[in-house]
Amino acid sequence: MVTIPIDWALYQTYLAGELVHEIFMATILHRPVRDMDLGLLDIDTCIALEQLANVMATAYSNAVRLKINMVRYNDALDKDESGRSETREENLFNRFPPEEERFLTTPSVVIDSGGRIIVWYLPGALTTMIMKDIHGATHSMSGLLKHSITTSKITQWRTNRSNFHISPDGMVTPGCINISPAWFQQGREKHGFPNLDPEDGFSPEVSAALKGDAGHNITTSLQRSGIIVSAALRVMHPDLYWAGMETQVRLGKWASRxxxxxxxxxxQRWTSVFNVVSIICNRRSPLIEIPNVDQQHLIS
Structure with a gap:
């Protein structure tokens, strides 16, 4: 297990993840919650973490089983599915016919025929305070969101103006930005974890949105939401959670070196186990064909 420096914000994420995991396990196993070190976690965050854990436990106890086997479905897909061949789509449709529509109204997990969780449905997982915190953080990035909109190439659909709509109350600025403390540039030949001089082919860098004094405020404003999302991942996908923890710590040591x-x-101040956060406001996703995904089996 990775050792997280105590003076890093990520250490508070670790404590939050352990708290959510403990409450979740205690609830589904019907045992008392053990006393835990809460570090510097404030009372509002602890309340939010407890609510998250309870909603996740409720969802885990309310499984919705599908007939589809996701491993077999994945094996049936080619590496470069285009989604444009009617014959191919019909073949997949016949092999894996969609089931009747189901409307989820309570916290639930959707599992395949092999018992694998493929969807966590968690209404009510966020407290009002957390939602206000997220809204405030988003509002503070209004300038960046506004300047992210493009008007030229329609192929740049992720940020093209035609794919965004104005907030009715004007409180949210449409846009799409990516934020990362160590942005991995595209088009680099070397892959894998950095162990060489940054001038020798491996060159992650701070994303443009975080450069300057304003970037310091953005990192701080994202801390609480980063803790909440990461704590949920501690239960949902522990292997991915710990891999993210290790990556952040090793990147920090590399940057220091x-x-x-x-x-x-x-x-040092990044709380998310994910290396990149995408802030997307009021996007209209155009109809597209998604490689490797059968549209009939998308769950929204």
Missing amino acids: YELDKMHYHL
């Missing part, structure tokens, strides 16, 4: 002070600053 090569005196990348700005990157190290943000990594």
